[in-house]
Amino acid sequence: MHVFVTGGTGLIGSAVVAELLGNGHTVVALARSDASALALKSAGAEPFRGDLADLDALRTGAAQADGVIHLAFGNDFSSPGALARAVAEESSALATVGEELLNSDRPLVTVSGTPPVPGRLSTEADPLPTDGPVGGRSRTVMAVLNLASRGVRSSAVRMPRTVHNEGKGGFAGMLTGIARRTRVSGYPADGTQRWPAVHALDAAVLFRLVLELAPAGTCWHAVGDEGDAVRDIAAVIGRRLGLPVETVPQDTYGPLGPIFATDQPASSTRTRETLGWEPTHLSLLEDLENIQP
Ligand SMILES: NC(=O)c1ccc[n+]([C@@H]2O[C@H](COP(=O)([O-])OP(=O)(O)OC[C@H]3O[C@@H](n4cnc5c(N)ncnc54)[C@H](OP(=O)(O)O)[C@@H]3O)[C@@H](O)[C@H]2O)c1
Numbered sequence: 001m002h003v004f005v006t007g008g009t010g011l012i013g014s015a016v017v018a019e020l021l022g023n024g025h026t027v028v029a030l031a032r033s034d035a036s037a038l039a040l041k042s043a044g045a046e047p048f049r050g051d052l053a054d055l056d057a058l059r060t061g062a063a064q065a066d067g068v069i070h071l072a073f074g075n076d077f078s079s080p081g082a083l084a085r086a087v088a089e090e091s092s093a094l095a096t097v098g099e100e101l102l103n104s105d106r107p108l109v110t111v112s113g114t115p116p117v118p119g120r121l122s123t124e125a126d127p128l129p130t131d132g133p134v135g136g137r138s139r140t141v142m143a144v145l146n147l148a149s150r151g152v153r154s155s156a157v158r159m160p161r162t163v164h165n166e167g168k169g170g171f172a173g174m175l176t177g178i179a180r181r182t183r184v185s186g187y188p189a190d191g192t193q194r195w196p197a198v199h200a201l202d203a204a205v206l207f208r209l210v211l212e213l214a215p216a217g218t219c220w221h222a223v224g225d226e227g228d229a230v231r232d233i234a235a236v237i238g239r240r241l242g243l244p245v246e247t248v249p250q251d252t253y254g255p256l257g258p259i260f261a262t263d264q265p266a267s268s269t270r271t272r273e274t275l276g277w278e279p280t281h282l283s284l285l286e287d288l289e290n291i292q293p
Contacts, residue, residue, distance in 0.1 A: 003211065004061040005029040006052065006093070007071030008045060009036045011169045012111070012159070015204035016069060017045050023208055028061060030072060052093040062100040067107040067153075067211050070094060080133065080255045087136035094144055103151035107211050112141040114158045114196055114221055116264035121226055124158070124219050124270045133255045148217030155214040160196030160223050160266060161259075162233075163203055167240075167290030171195060171260065172233050176241075176291060178252065185238030186248030191231025193263040198224035199281035209275045220271045224279035227265030232285060240291035 003020055007013035008029030017040070020027050027045035030052075031037035037047035050057025052072050062068050070093075074086030094110060101108055115122045115129055128138035147154045162170030172195075179185040203222040210220055231245075238245035250257035271277055281287075 001025045001066040001211070002064070003027050004048070004065035004068045005045070005071065006058075006069070007073065008043075009039050010071055011165060012163050012200050012203055013071040014039075014043065015165065015200040016071065016207045017043050019204035019208045021045065025208075028065065030057070030061060052089050055092065055096045058093055058096045059100050062097045065106070068097055068101065068109070069207055069211060070097065070108070070110045077254060077256050083133055083255055084136070087134065087140070091136065091140040091143075094140055098144055098147045098152060098154070101152045102147070105151055105153055107153040107155065107214070108144060108147065109207060109210050109214070110141055110144045110154070110156050112137060112156050112158050114160055114223060114264065114266035116262045118263075121265045121267040123267050124221050132258060134259070145217050145219070153214070153216045155210050155217070156219045157203070157207055157210055158219055158221050158266075159203065160198050160225070161264065162195055162197040162284055163200050163222075164197060164284055164287045165200040167288050169200065170197070171256075172197070172237070172284060172288065174253075174256075175234060176237050179234075179237050179241055179243055183243055184248065185234045185241065185243045185245045186252060187230045187234040187245075188248065188250045188253060188257060188261040191229060191234060191247060193230050193261060194227025194265040195230060195233070196223045196225060196227055196264070196266040197284035198222045198279060199287065201281045202279035206271065206275070206277045209277055213275060220275065221266055221268040222271070223266045223268035224281070225283050226267055228284050230260070233288065236285055236288040237291060240288065241293055
């Protein structure tokens with residue numbers, strides 16, 4: 001397939017680009033800077049200049065492709081306003097791409113998070129929460145999935161809280177960054193809340209399988225570890241950085257505080273059984289041993 005990818009220079013996207021190219025697909029990838037264009041070219045993809053706000057570029061990129069994988073996101077969690085702007089930008093971008101693919105049966109694979117379900121592992125059948133700081137992203141994903149009834153083979157790959165590679169990435173990566181700045185490896189609440197995780201190279205395989213195989217309107221879980229206690233994550237970070245490990249106030253994490261404090265383990269049983277996906281790379285706690293002081 002000739003695949004249009006957004007976010008192809010990111011932690012997950014760069015692994016997805018490599019996975020696609022290694023499995024006989026060609027890739028055109030959105031590039032919003034010279035540096036990103038160069039990185040994509042070196043990876044073997046064709047850069048396509050534009051950003052998520054450039055709806056003409058998105059329309060053209062999608063029109064020329066056999067399928068689209070969307071991974072770009074502003075990831076600006078510095079304030080509720082910045083987060084809301086990133087959510088709105090992604091929503092318009094995906095509406096534009098989706099419209100271009102109507103009545104074509106071409107795949108549109110988007111990304112979201114695994115939902116929290118009190119007291120048990122969440123599954124692919126659980127709905128995404130539409131409240132909270134990233135509830136708008138869930139509504140965007142639902143709009144994409146609804147395109148299934150309008151001739152788009154739309155699907156969503158739900159990512160766990162931490163997608164990691166070489167000890168970096170995701171919410172665990174944010175904990176590491178905050179620990180370096182504050183000189184404390186902190187965690188909110190009592191730290192027994194669990195976050196699921198996956199290695200980026202395993203997640204990339206799932207994106208390819210979903211692009212190739214997923215029926216329209218379906219959700220999948222890229223879950224490698226079902227749930228690592230946040231205290232255990234902070235303990236590895238603290239040991240690697242030589243810092244004390246302590247509980248800290250939830251507002252240390254700004255708009256993400258409530259999400260950081262939530263117990264949200266998740267399962268990928270249906271994804272593994274249906275698509276034959278099997279993670280093979282390091283678990284999060286193993287990968288965090290790559291953190292360098
Ligand atoms: N990492 C995780 O643990 C995790 C967990 C759950 C969900 N997710 C979601 O998965 C997706 C990818 O995550 P990631 O960790 O790979 O992100 P990342 O490493 O921060 O990369 C973000 C990508 O999006 C691009 N981008 C950002 N804003 C853009 C804009 N306005 N226009 C065009 N491109 C833009 C970046 O391009 P540049 O290289 O030019 O900056 C980069 O390629 C995101 O939607 C994220 O929310 C990630």
